[in-house]
Amino acid sequence: MKVIEISTSKRIEMIDITSHIRRVVKESNVRDGIVVVYVPHTTAGITINENADPSVAKDIENTLSRLVPAGKGYLHMEGNADSHIKSTIVGSSINVIIENGELILGTWQGIFFCEFDGPRRRKVYVKIIEG
Numbered sequence: 001m002k003v004i005e006i007s008t009s010k011r012i013e014m015i016d017i018t019s020h021i022r023r024v025v026k027e028s029n030v031r032d033g034i035v036v037v038y039v040p041h042t043t044a045g046i047t048i049n050e051n052a053d054p055s056v057a058k059d060i061e062n063t064l065s066r067l068v069p070a071g072k073g074y075l076h077m078e079g080n081a082d083s084h085i086k087s088t089i090v091g092s093s094i095n096v097i098i099e100n101g102e103l104i105l106g107t108w109q110g111i112f113f114c115e116f117d118g119p120r121r122r123k124v125y126v127k128i129i130e131g
């Protein structure tokens with residue numbers, strides 16, 4: 001397993017980590033298999049979506065914030081209940097197929113680390129399964 005370290009700079013922020021995952025896959029020399037990208041945090045997530053137009057990530061951030069606003073009305077007393085809920089909506093892992101040593105992503109797809117309670121130092125676990 002490889003660990004990628006990320007420093008986030010905002011409370012809510014989607015960071016394109018596709019190039020990091022590509023590098024880990026290249027360095028593994030695995031030609032065919034699956035890469036599992038996993039976020040070991042309860043107030044962050046991982047998702048695949050468009051990375052061509054940055055407005056898409058911004059729209060996702062804004063919509064999640066509108067659907068799950070920060071603030072009062074939650075039982076969790078730490079003050080970041082909305083961050084936990086956003087994390088569960090987005091999810092904590094993705095899988096991508098590796099073929100001929102390349103990530104099989106759609107033309108417009110990228111892999112995004114989703115920060116919901118930053119700024120923080122974060123980790124992303126990357127596991128490659130050959131097959």
Ligand code: ZN
Nearest residue numbers: 076078080081
């Ligand atoms: Zn909390």
